[in-house]
Amino acid sequence: MIDIEKTALAVDEAARSATAIPQFSSSMDITVDEAYQVQALSLEQRYKRGERQIGIKMGLTSRAKMVQVGVDEVIWGRLTDAMLVDDGGEIDIANYVHPRAEPEIAFLMKKSLSGLVSPAQALAAVEAIAPAIEIIDSRYQNFKFSLADVVADNSSSSGFVMGPWARPDTDTSNLGVVFEFDGRPVQIGSTAAILGNPARSLAAGSRMLGAQGLSVEAGWIVMAGGVTAAEALRPGVHVSNTVENLGRVGFTVRS
Amino acid sequence: MTNIDAKILQRAADALRDARDTVTVCAPVRDLLGDAAPEDAYAVQELNTGRWISDGRRVVGRKIGLTSVAIQKQLGVDQPDYGMLYADMALADGEEIALDRLIQPKVEGEIAFYLGGDLDGDALTSADVMAAVDYAVAAVEVVDSRVQDWDIRLLDTIADNASSGVYVLGSQPRDLKGLDLRLCGMVMEHKGEPVSVGAGAACLGNPLTATLWLARKMVAVGRPLKKGDLVLSGALGPMVTVEPGAAYQCRISGLGSVHVNFSG
Numbered sequence: 001m002i003d004i005e006k007t008a009l010a011v012d013e014a015a016r017s018a019t020a021i022p023q024f025s026s027s028m029d030i031t032v033d034e035a036y037q038v039q040a041l042s043l044e045q046r047y048k049r050g051e052r053q054i055g056i057k058m059g060l061t062s063r064a065k066m067v068q069v070g071v072d073e074v075i076w077g078r079l080t081d082a083m084l085v086d087d088g089g090e091i092d093i094a095n096y097v098h099p100r101a102e103p104e105i106a107f108l109m110k111k112s113l114s115g116l117v118s119p120a121q122a123l124a125a126v127e128a129i130a131p132a133i134e135i136i137d138s139r140y141q142n143f144k145f146s147l148a149d150v151v152a153d154n155s156s157s158s159g160f161v162m163g164p165w166a167r168p169d170t171d172t173s174n175l176g177v178v179f180e181f182d183g184r185p186v187q188i189g190s191t192a193a194i195l196g197n198p199a200r201s202l203a204a205g206s207r208m209l210g211a212q213g214l215s216v217e218a219g220w221i222v223m224a225g226g227v228t229a230a231e232a233l234r235p236g237v238h239v240s241n242t243v244e245n246l247g248r249v250g251f252t253v254r255s
Numbered sequence: 256m257t258n259i260d261a262k263i264l265q266r267a268a269d270a271l272r273d274a275r276d277t278v279t280v281c282a283p284v285r286d287l288l289g290d291a292a293p294e295d296a297y298a299v300q301e302l303n304t305g306r307w308i309s310d311g312r313r314v315v316g317r318k319i320g321l322t323s324v325a326i327q328k329q330l331g332v333d334q335p336d337y338g339m340l341y342a343d344m345a346l347a348d349g350e351e352i353a354l355d356r357l358i359q360p361k362v363e364g365e366i367a368f369y370l371g372g373d374l375d376g377d378a379l380t381s382a383d384v385m386a387a388v389d390y391a392v393a394a395v396e397v398v399d400s401r402v403q404d405w406d407i408r409l410l411d412t413i414a415d416n417a418s419s420g421v422y423v424l425g426s427q428p429r430d431l432k433g434l435d436l437r438l439c440g441m442v443m444e445h446k447g448e449p450v451s452v453g454a455g456a457a458c459l460g461n462p463l464t465a466t467l468w469l470a471r472k473m474v475a476v477g478r479p480l481k482k483g484d485l486v487l488s489g490a491l492g493p494m495v496t497v498e499p500g501a502a503y504q505c506r507i508s509g510l511g512s513v514h515v516n517f518s519g
Contacts, residue, residue: 063448174508176440176454185324185460190452190492192442192506227452244438244454244508 008041061225077155115210119199135159163249187228296413322489338417427511453492
């Protein structure tokens with residue numbers, strides 16, 4: 001048996017102090033269900049410090065990443081207000097262990113969602129859609145982890161940036177994505193990489209939260225999942241994501 | 256002009272043509288060409304072009320290859336390459352492709368341009384290219400290599416008609432006005448799963464930029480692009496190895512879809 005509380009405190013402290021820790025799975029048996037309990041409890045520590053949950057992120061939403069990690073299910077993590085980076089804003093790399101960024105799109109929820117819903121039903125609960133960038137950071141040494149490890153570590157969630165809101169009926173099934181560092185493309189893809197259609201990721205979020213007795217709440221942000229591989233951040237770099245029909249979002253890493 | 260012995264160029268051309276005719280592979284022709292330059296490999300390609308035209312094959316356009324930065328890095332080059340398109344390589348949307356005419360096919364989603372005007376003369380610009388394009392249409396190129404196990408370097412693929420195979424055009428030709436060729440998304444699906452995704456920017460930053468490179472290159476080598484030519488401008492995502500019996504559906508934002516079906 002793992003000690004959920006002790007593990008949750010350890011991962012919270014690693015995130016808070018931006019210090020890498022060994023994987024839990026290397027020293028203990030931890031199931032994915034237990035990992036979600038660790039995640040929930042570690043986020044409780046942040047809420048005690050005044051942070052507030054404002055959404056969720058979906059992860060492992062591309063076939064390539066699922067194959068890479070050896071799983072056939074997506075994962076999710078919690079987003080707090082402290083993780084929000086302004087469009088055009090700056091981050092300080094010292095606040096992260098080994099941060100990477102990846103292009104995404106974000107949904108703003110108009111209605112709450114929970115349990116089994118079709119992608120079309122999920123979209124009907126959306127207020128607006130934005131181009132977005134997720135800053136992911138694993139608290140584990142060398143960015144290496146098992147499925148349970150990453151879930152316990154809030155699915156590597158650490159920051160997110162959202163661009164201008166577009167209409168919720170914008171077709172997001174195949175929008176071109178150009179992800180740039182300092183104005184040069186580093187990753188190019190299509191939103192189709194997100195489970196074939198990002199609406200499926202939103203439906204998966206509803207199903208997975210519903211299975212834990214939770215809901216995707218009205219007013220929340222849902223980061224749909226990475227469109228391409230993540231790119232390592234470095235001091236001074238300007239990062240931008242331009243999505244067909246949605247526009248552009250960006251931030252800078254302080255020098 | 257080439258510095259390589261004409262007999263060696265001919266041997267390389269014959270090896271590639273025989274491999275194509277018999278649907279078998281040959282050894283990399285770089286082994287024959289030694290430390291040749293890209294121009295020498297184009298001389299090999301040109302030997303087969305001349306032969307095929309005299310055999311009655313009709314040239315209908317060009318393909319551009321090596322348009323992705325990743326592939327250029329892999330091959331250690333900083334330029335794309337080109338090959339000739341022939342009428343017998345063209346298949347219609349959804350038409351079944353007999354696998355026994357191909358050696359080791361792979362598919363890639365692209366944008367094709369049909370030219371309504373010539374692209375000739377010195378100092379061509381992107382405005383000339385846009386003015387010459389009659390329509391853009393979604394396409395899937397089925398690339399193939401006559402070289403064993405796709406063990407290609409720059410010289411091999413240039414000599415081998417830029418690893419061309421066959422191609423399939425979609426059926427929704429579109430005017431350039433209203434298209435965002437840099438940001439348009441591309442997804443290729445097999446059994447409902449995305450197997451290749453990308454966007455216009457993956458093709459040298461923009462498929463029109465690749466086409467401008469081609470237009471200038473074709474003027475330089477004396478085979479300028481003409482009204483009625485088709486240009487396959489280059490892959491928008493990674494290429495995918497063809498599975499027997501597979502049906503691939505490629506969608507390009509703004510340009511509809513293309514269906515490519517292979518025999519089992």
